[in-house]
Amino acid sequence: MRIGVLASGSGTILEAILAADLPVVVVIVDRPCRATDVAAAHGVPAALVERERYDAAFDRAAYTGRVVDALAGHDVDLVVMAGFGTVLAEPIHAAYPGRILNTHPALLPAFKGWHAVEEALAAGVKVTGCTVHLATLEVDEGPILAQEA
Secondary structure, three states: OOEEEEEOOOOHHHHHHHHOOOOEEEEEEOOOOOHHHHHHHOOOOEEEOOOOOOOOOOOHHHHHHHHHHHHHOOOOOEEEEOOOOOOOOHHHHHHOOOOEEEEEOOOOOOOOOOOHHHHHHHOOOOOOOEEEEEOOOOOOOOOEEEEEO
């Protein structure tokens, strides 16, 4: 199994994946971030597929196609979104059907989306955790594979 990791931030989830000695063959980031340094420290190639727009003119399908192209050269079997900040479109699901995992920093289905941690804290929950689920076109709606509180 060859894993492609998508990341946007500090790379802590990537570090955990690499510490588990999983076969990561490429890291793709959507903005300059520490995850590329983590990849380099482990000898894993990294590529910046920069998201240039954050407004209504953002072409999600075209951007997703660029991500798929970046993964394609590495013979990836499984894609892991490890704190990836851009919601991707249909082209990645067509390229990797049923083979895209998302890490989510809260217990689904209770708290979805980018601000899930803040929403969980604001709700005053006594227990929170994280979720790994199969990614679908609907944000944080895919089948839950694992949770830890």
